[in-house]
Amino acid sequence: MKDLKILITAAGSPGSATNIRYLKSIEERKLILIGTDLNHDKIGKHWCDKFYTVPKGEDENFIPRLLEIIKKEKPDVLLPQSSSEVIPLSKNKDVLEDAGVKVLISSEKSVYKSENKAELYKFLEGGPVKIPKFRLVNTLADFLDAVKVLGYPNTPVCFKPPISKGTRGFRILRDDVSRKHALLNERPINRFISINEFKEIFENDTDFPELLVMQFVEGEEHTTDPLTRNGKTLLCPVKTRENERAGLAMKFVQTENQHLLESTEYIVEKLNLDWILNVQFIGEYLIELNPRISTQIFTPGVNIPYLAIKLILNEITEEDVRNYSEKVKIDCTSLRYFDQIYFS
Secondary structure, three states, rough: OOOOOEOOOOOOOOOHHHHHHHOOOOOOEEEEEEEEEEOOOOOHHHHOOOOEEEEOOOOOOHHHHHHHHHHHOOOOOOEEEHHHHHHHHHHHHHHHHHHHOOOOOOHHHHHHHHOOOHHHHOOOOOOOOOOOEEEEEOHHHHHHHHHHHHOOOOOEEEEEEEOOOOOOOOOEEEOOOOHHHHHHHOOOOOEEEEEHHHHHHOOOOOOOOOOOEEEOOOOOOEEEEEOOOOEEEEEOEEEOOEEEEOOOEEEEEEOOOHHHHHHHHHHHHHOOEEEEEEEEEOOOOEEEEEEEOOOOOOOOOOOOEEEEEEHHOOOOOHHHHHHHHHHHOOEEEOOOOOOOOOOO
């Protein structure tokens, strides 16, 4: 088979090194990987064959810079890895593909509804997939009213910006957590905030941010990692999400969960999503949907990024992808760990 060039964005993202290594491990052909990231001191630089720095996704020079790289390197496929880039990539998908690269991204409409949690919840409200009770607020008065409606102070309430990356801006509002205990015993990444602390920050601030205020739900955390096409779920591993540290799960166990599979299939069809996704659940509640690749569990014979690459290049069919469901290894465990690389 002919060699392929793959352009990979956000080559320094948490799951990137593993994704890159497993693409490099493909035996049936050579994959030449071209990485990009915001600065040159990123781990992906040392795993990719070539590497370029690019501006942030929201920067007006992001797409022009990608087009420069595409013109020079002539990659076959572009694989996005960062939430901060998926909206501009989806908006400019036609421009990028006219330059000669296939882009593993859903439509602009689907990506926006996926990334904006308020729009996502509104769109799915009243359907078969459980979503937390929520309110979208733009003022301190609306915020205080929303948390009261959602049960505070008798129950915790959480909030975050509607569009955010990872756990940035996410906080749990509760007053029964000891600030002394948090100060002395917790790492300096504290998700809890009291109502008084919140008021102190915003009561004299004229620029109140738009916030999604949500019911706080607890339970087992799971993620589905579907490979989709035209709103159809072709392959959908399900895994637990455990041992969270600094917003990142450190342990995953591949499992079976028919209910979450059916929920994912409904969401994918409803939003007409494409390619590799990441859908997060707590209990039966949908928490968020990322229209991009996330941490994968790679098992013998199942390499979802490579299957997506072959599918977008019409080297395999949708039915071929469906047949890989039999190869998904249940109870396979993945542990994320910290490692180091040395260079001069």
